[in-house]
Amino acid sequence: MRDNKPITSIDVARAAGVSQSAVSRTFTPGAAVSDKTRAKIIEAAKALKYRPNAIARTLSSNRSHIIGMVLSQLDNLFYPTVVDKLSRVLQQHGFHLMLFFAEGRDVDNALTQLLAYQLDGVVLASTTLSSRLAKECVNANIPVVMFNRSADGAQASSVTSNNREGGRIAGEFLLENGHQRIAYIAGREDSSTNRDREAGLTAALAAANLSIYRRAVGNYEREDAASAARAIFAGKKPPDAVVVASDHMAFAVIDTLRFELGRTIPGDVSVVSFDNVPQAAWPAYELTTIVQSVDAMVSATTNLLLDQINAHEIVSSDVVVGCKLMVRKSVRLSPAQKVMLKS
Amino acid sequence: MRDNKPITSIDVARAAGVSQSAVSRTFTPGAAVSDKTRAKIIEAAKALKYRPNAIARTLSSNRSHIIGMVLSQLDNLFYPTVVDKLSRVLQQHGFHLMLFFAEGRDVDNALTQLLAYQLDGVVLASTTLSSRLAKECVNANIPVVMFNRSADGAQASSVTSNNREGGRIAGEFLLENGHQRIAYIAGREDSSTNRDREAGLTAALAAANLSIYRRAVGNYEREDAASAARAIFAGKKPPDAVVVASDHMAFAVIDTLRFELGRTIPGDVSVVSFDNVPQAAWPAYELTTIVQSVDAMVSATTNLLLDQINAHEIVSSDVVVGCKLMVRKSVRLSPAQKVMLKS
DNA sequence: CCAATTACTGCATACGTATGCTACATTGGA
DNA sequence: TCCAATGTAGCATACGTATGCAGTAATTGG
Incomplete structure (x- = not known):
């Protein structure tokens, strides 16, 4: 046998010998009910296993x-x-x-x-x-x-x-550690997040009289990011660092670099990305990334x-x-930096 | 200015010169309304930007x-x-x-x-x-x-x-490929999923007169799985294969094996797990796993x-x-198997 | 001890839609 | 032409709770 008739505030009111309003007020934080009445009602409600109906409440309270x-x-x-x-x-x-x-x-x-x-x-x-x-x-x-x-x-x-700031930090960190040919793998071009990250990076590079060395679009997706990586590393004088607009794409980029293009990270290429997703801390990636809290x-x-x-x-x-930089192991550090981070 | 008075079915009814019931029926699939009435109502509804109120519907229809x-x-x-x-x-x-x-x-x-x-x-x-x-x-x-x-x-x-079946398949696959010392890293012991997977594995091993070589509990969590891996690989004669109760734990196990214990996969150890999460296909893991569709x-x-x-x-x-086995590269194959898979 | 507050309580109604029932209109068949 | 059957429309009410209002009980101050 199942309860086929749901218990309503009216049932509780009847059981407790009070009005339906009193029951309602008992379950409405901040409403005026005396302790005695409330106690009676709570008891009756428990006995009947009454659960207030959120839908009905919504209709009448508009919340x-x-x-x-x-x-x-x-x-x-x-x-x-x-x-x-x-x-x-x-x-x-x-x-x-x-x-x-x-x-x-x-x-x-x-x-x-x-x-x-x-x-x-x-x-x-x-x-x-x-x-x-x-x-x-x-x-x-x-x-x-x-x-x-x-x-x-x-x-x-x-x-x-602060994505712009994040982009700037990423760029500066790479510059400080002696990188010169810094590529960027973008997320969706219509996203403000991508625009800001790229703008910050561009600004940081500009301050050192540099610009983004090569660029491709990964659309925040794994496959597109892998293609972007291939494109960017084709040809002579490949980048010595890549900024990737999301960790999720960075994993694909790293996989492609390691297993398809035979590069080591950070030996051959440094990688910085954004988000600090849980996997970024995994030993297989040890991703240096801009933390979104x-x-x-x-x-x-x-x-x-x-x-x-x-x-x-x-x-x-x-x-x-x-946002702040989380340094792990995907960026080759200059000797000076290594000392700083150690202290 | 914002619309402060939401449009109700009554407003629509008035605009279309019909009853509120007619409006309700128009938006209720399968209800009886003539095409002419429905058309009038739809038009009025569109003009007024009427959106049926799902909460009110719930209260009166009990769905x-x-x-x-x-x-x-x-x-x-x-x-x-x-x-x-x-x-x-x-x-x-x-x-x-x-x-x-x-x-x-x-x-x-x-x-x-x-x-x-x-x-x-x-x-x-x-x-x-x-x-x-x-x-x-x-x-x-x-x-x-x-x-x-x-x-x-x-x-x-x-x-x-079919977790039992899955456990069996995992065990048989390892046996067929010449593994002898097969360990198991369990999920939460109170989960039916874990029990069934382990039972299947045990059955497969029993059929070959073997039993689980070593066992530890990972509770479906990364840290616990890493500890489990350490425990299982301590001491002489380590396992030559591990069955892990979920991909999520398997990633931790593989990371621990590779980066902490210096083992190669599948060179030193084979790994099979369960779920076939998207990451299992990533080049960094190439996990052989039991697919849950x-x-x-x-x-x-x-x-x-x-x-x-x-x-x-x-x-x-x-x-x-x-469920079925998805063969990738985390299991060392016997020569015979390699030929089979190639054909 | 009385008047003036204050603290509760209950009544009545509103929230927006669905639906059983009745009534009417239309159609088809004999 | 009339009746039965079918298809539509509207009326009235139910769904379960919240809350303004008015009335009553309890409390406080003098």
Whole structure:
């Protein structure tokens, strides 16, 4: 036998000899109920195994406690890490993540589904179509945070790391360690993240009267990154260092260099990339990389969302999280640097 | 200016000169509306930018079109892959995934939150506390699928691959290729998956009058797996092959063997594991592994869930998806095998 | 001990959609 | 021409909770 009639607040009210309102207030933090009444109600609720119905609450209070997260794919470990941490933090505040996978040209479809669930907030982490989606959500009065990409004109908030700074740091570090022919493997060209990283690198090189030695596009994907590596290392005078726009691509680049082109790292080529995904620390790669602090980004996202939700008002702001270099073993160090790092 | 008053079906009805029921029926597949009325309504809806309210629909129809997914962590690429594929498939059927991270002893908390959202179904992919959660959901009349773990007594469905078969295949493959001292690095001992894989391996070895040469527990975690590898390779006569209960652990084992213990793979040791995570194909590992077909498992999960939802009835069944060996380069092949594989 | 607050409580209604039922219109068959 | 059957439309209500309002009980201050 199964419980076929779900227990409602009315059942609890009856059992406790109070009104339905009292039950509701008991389960609403901050509402006015006397301790005695609350105790009676809690007891009755426990006895009946009552669980408040979040859907009904949403309808009447206009707060779903659901945050939508729009993704395009999860094969790069960066986003799973984000989903994991973000979901946990939100859960502690009584919110939950609902996933929407979107890409290509089904924006309208995605939008309809997004808007249907009366979301309290939206996190956009999908590579494409962000700006249209953001605009429509804001129109519908839903706070939006663009995660790891910046808002081009939309009234949406954004959380990014300081990618320009990161690019600069990567470039300077390579220069300091005596590299001269520095190549760049780009992510998707339409992503702000890629643009900023490349701009920072270019600036660092310019300060030393250099420019990007060779360049190819990897689109944040493994196969494209491998092709990019081949292209960049074809011909004479190959680069002595490569900056790669994401760890995920860097793994492909390193694999290609080692197993296809027979180079050693960092003996023949140095590699620096971005993200500091867990695998970057694995002995097989020991990747020197620009750290995006997922924790800081997640907590910024949470704050941005919750503040707007509580204030019942959309206030867009852009949070830029600082980034730093994590030195491992994929860059050949100059003797001077080695001493410095040792001390 | 923002739209502060959301458009409801009543607004659309008024605009189209029909009743609210007609609007509702227009957006309910299979309901009876004449083409003429439907056309008027669609037009009015488009003009007003009407989007049906899924929450209100849930309250009145008792179908939320939300599937809960309970996870413990996403650092092993297997689960992100599952989340990605499952979410897409469900989305095509009009359902969406809501994430719940749970572990340790907050079962009651997790349960309250799960039950609050009137989920149409639940997928349990969390390592611990599955069986309690499953039971309570079924009690609440919610179909449950235990993903990649089997139901011990609960009236929940399950989808697993044929792990015993997989263990057997792994063992036989190593034996055929002349390995004699075969070690096993286990996942969490309380997981059915681990038990079955180990049982299959043991059976294969027994058929050759052998038994597991050495054994240690890796708990499906990287650090524990590395320790396990150290333990197993300490002392004389080290194993000539290791079966590892997951790819994720196998990467740690291989890293430890190569970079800490100075062994080559498959020269000194062969490695076989389970899952066939994307990274297993990367040149740095070239892992020979037992494939769990995520696609097959996802589609089985979807069917199990949707069938029960449509039937308004819980019917638990267990789906066991076949698995197969993916041969790459982490196992030393006997000369005979090499010829076979070449042909 | 009384008046003025304050602290609770219950009543009634709203949230937006789905759906059983009734009523009406249309069609086809005899 | 009339009746039965079928196809549509609208009415009314239910879903479970939150909350403004009004009323009552408890508390405080003088």
